[in-house]
Amino acid sequence: xxxxxxxxxxxxxxxxxxxxxxxxxxxxxxxxxxxxxxxxxxxxxxxxxxxxxxxxxxxxxxxxxxxxxxxxxxxxxxxxxxxxxxxxxxxxxxxxxxxxxxxxxxxxxxxxxxxxxxxxxxxxxxxxxxxxxxxxxxxxxxxxxxxxxxxxxxxxxxxxxxxxx
Numbered sequence: 001x002x003x004x005x006x007x008x009x010x011x012x013x014x015x016x017x018x019x020x021x022x023x024x025x026x027x028x029x030x031x032x033x034x035x036x037x038x039x040x041x042x043x044x045x046x047x048x049x050x051x052x053x054x055x056x057x058x059x060x061x062x063x064x065x066x067x068x069x070x071x072x073x074x075x076x077x078x079x080x081x082x083x084x085x086x087x088x089x090x091x092x093x094x095x096x097x098x099x100x101x102x103x104x105x106x107x108x109x110x111x112x113x114x115x116x117x118x119x120x121x122x123x124x125x126x127x128x129x130x131x132x133x134x135x136x137x138x139x140x141x142x143x144x145x146x147x148x149x150x151x152x153x154x155x156x157x158x159x160x161x162x163x164x165x
Contacts, residue, residue, distance in 0.1 A: 020047040038064035070098030
């Protein structure tokens with residue numbers, strides 16, 4: 001395992017491309033057994049190059065018992081910048097409070113975009129559980145539309161259909 005740890009450390013410190021079209025970031029909390037079982041966040045960043053190539057930029061293990069936090073994301077984003085990422089057009093992430101400020105501090109010109117899954121989850125909070133499947137199906141027509149106009153038309157249909165529900 002020492003060899004694997006050494007290789008992982010080398011991989012996590014490798015230089016990165018200076019510019020990415022988009023960087024997707026998210027965390028997942030998993031149960032980890034290390035003497036005792038504890039919830040531990042793992043942070044991931046995936047870059048999409050300007051040529052469209054996807055690259056896992058890094059994986060970071062947070063502190064056991066600590067949930068996902070904007071402060072830790074600031075350290076992750078700073079690490080990416082220190083490894084050579086000068087700029088990105090978009091950072092796609094969840095709606096974590098403080099995360100857009102962390103992104104802007106590292107890459108001032110980046111556009112912060114909430115990912116579709118988190119946008120859907122946020123819309124579910126406003127509706128009854130019995131409508132979730134139908135809402136997801138109808139909203140998919142909006143975010144998978146082939147053009148801006150088609151998305152706008154689908155969204156108009158969605159709002160007309162749902163009204164005040």
